[in-house]
Amino acid sequence: xxxxxxxxxxxxxxxxxxxxxxxxxxxxxxxxxxxxxxxxxxxxxxxxxxxxxxxxxxxxxxxxxxxxxxxxxxxxxxxxxxxxxxxxxxxxxxxxxxxxxxxxxxxxxxxxxxxxxxxxxxxxxxxxxxxxxxxxxxxxxxxxxxxxxxxxxxxxxxxxxxxxxxxxxxxxxxxxxxxxxxxxxxxxxxxxxxxxxxxxxxxxxxxxxxxxxxxxxxxxxxxxxxxxxxxxxxxxxxxxxxxxxxxxxxxxxxxxxxxxxxxxxxxxx
Numbered sequence: 001x002x003x004x005x006x007x008x009x010x011x012x013x014x015x016x017x018x019x020x021x022x023x024x025x026x027x028x029x030x031x032x033x034x035x036x037x038x039x040x041x042x043x044x045x046x047x048x049x050x051x052x053x054x055x056x057x058x059x060x061x062x063x064x065x066x067x068x069x070x071x072x073x074x075x076x077x078x079x080x081x082x083x084x085x086x087x088x089x090x091x092x093x094x095x096x097x098x099x100x101x102x103x104x105x106x107x108x109x110x111x112x113x114x115x116x117x118x119x120x121x122x123x124x125x126x127x128x129x130x131x132x133x134x135x136x137x138x139x140x141x142x143x144x145x146x147x148x149x150x151x152x153x154x155x156x157x158x159x160x161x162x163x164x165x166x167x168x169x170x171x172x173x174x175x176x177x178x179x180x181x182x183x184x185x186x187x188x189x190x191x192x193x194x195x196x197x198x199x200x201x202x203x204x205x206x207x208x209x210x211x212x213x214x215x216x217x218x219x220x221x222x223x224x225x226x227x228x229x230x231x232x233x234x235x236x237x238x239x240x241x242x243x244x245x246x247x248x249x250x251x252x253x254x255x256x257x258x259x260x261x262x263x264x265x266x267x268x269x
Contacts, residue, residue, distance in 0.1 A: 026074040029054070030086055035139060039130040040104070040111065046136065047073055047100035049086050050144075060145045062096040062152040062269060065132055065176075067112060067161035069100025071254060081254040088262050094269060096154070097144055099136065112160035114167050115192040122188070129168050133175055149177070154268055156180030158257045160188070166227065169205040170196065178268045179207040182257050183215060186223045203234040206241045208264040212250020221246055243267055 031048040047069045051061060070077040072085045089095045104111050109122040116123030132155075141148045155176045157165040162184035169179045186193055209228060211220045228244040235241070245263075250256040 022076040024074055024076045025082065025084075026076075026086060030073055035135060037131045037135060039127040039134065040107075040124065042104065042107075044104075044131065044136075045069065045102040047102070048140075048144075049073065049089055049098035049100070051095040051097065052090055054145075058145070060147045062154065063137075063140060063144075063146050063148075064096045064098045064154045064156055064180075064265075065136070066098060066100050066155070067103060067128075067157045067164060068108075068159075069102040072098070072100040078254065081258070083254060083258045083261055085261065088265070091262075092265070096265075096269065097140070097146060099140060101132070101136070108160070112157075112164050113188055114164070114171075115189040117188050120188065125164055125167060126171070128164065129171060132168075133172055137175070150174055151177040154178035154180065156182075156264075156268075158182035158184075159252065160185045163189070166207070167193075169207065170200055170203070173202075173204045177205055179205045180261075180264050180268060181207060181209050181227075182260065182264075183211045183220060183252055184209075184223065184227075186227070187219055190223075197230050201234065203231050206268060207231065207243075208267055209242065209244040210247065210260050210264060211245075212247045212252065212256050214249055215252040220252075 029050040029052055031050060033046050033048065034043050035046055037044045054061070066072055066085070071079055072083045075082050085098055089098060109120055110124040111128040112125060113122030114125035140146055150173070153176055155165045155168045156179065162181045163186055165179050166181045166184055169176050209224050211224050213221055224244060224246070228242065231242050245260070247256060247260065
């Protein structure tokens with residue numbers, strides 16, 4: 001039962017429960033724009049956190065791309081509590097520009113799975129990543145003072161978004177040099193993912209892996225450890241480019257991700 005509830009949560013998070021009469025908690029410097037996404041035949045709402053001293057400097061900033069943008073900055077739009085990314089970034093000496101990409105509602109599974117699932121469908125993750133790489137990142141690099149190189153560009157997500165962040169680092173190793181992979185829902189595409197990993201001989205990204213030990217069943221922890229083992233088989237662990245954290249009592253929710261985000265960010269950057 002716990003596994004079933006977890007998987008229903010993974011599939012439905014962010015689709016329902018949005019827009020209740022909650023006051024906005026977003027930072028004043030949060031910008032919200034709409035970009036056409038021809039790769040997905042739709043338009044996407046993009047939420048952009050700008051460091052609070054951005055207009056007082058000429059410095060360039062690293063960029064952090066994050067799926068499920070509704071849940072990152074604002075209680076008013078979040079499904080089950082926000083991550084508080086803007087408040088956390090406001091406290092950093094070396095903040096990033098954070099680009100939240102709203103999920104597509106009932107299209108979320110399609111966008112955040114690289115392969116189709118026999119029961120749940122999906123499989124348009126390549127198109128979602130193509131939107132980021134071909135449309136969104138060029139827009140950000142042209143309109144903001146970014147550090148466009150891979151070593152300054154991260155992709156970070158949880159659940160299906162965590163899965164896509166890891167997948168992105170394999171598909172676009174020269175674009176995404178840093179990865180935050182929280183509570184990744186590898187179960188939805190486990191077999192095709194295994195096949196992909198068997199064909200992938202190198203892994204370049206700096207990656208922070210994290211999950212809780214109470215996320216529904218043992219698969220989450222087992223999968224995370226398996227991915228860590230695979231990474232260490234593709235490069236020497238002496239490089240110290242990956243961290244794996246299993247949080248005692250951690251459950252599959254925004255509370256866990258919010259509490260662990262700053263630690264992961266500081267290690268990545």
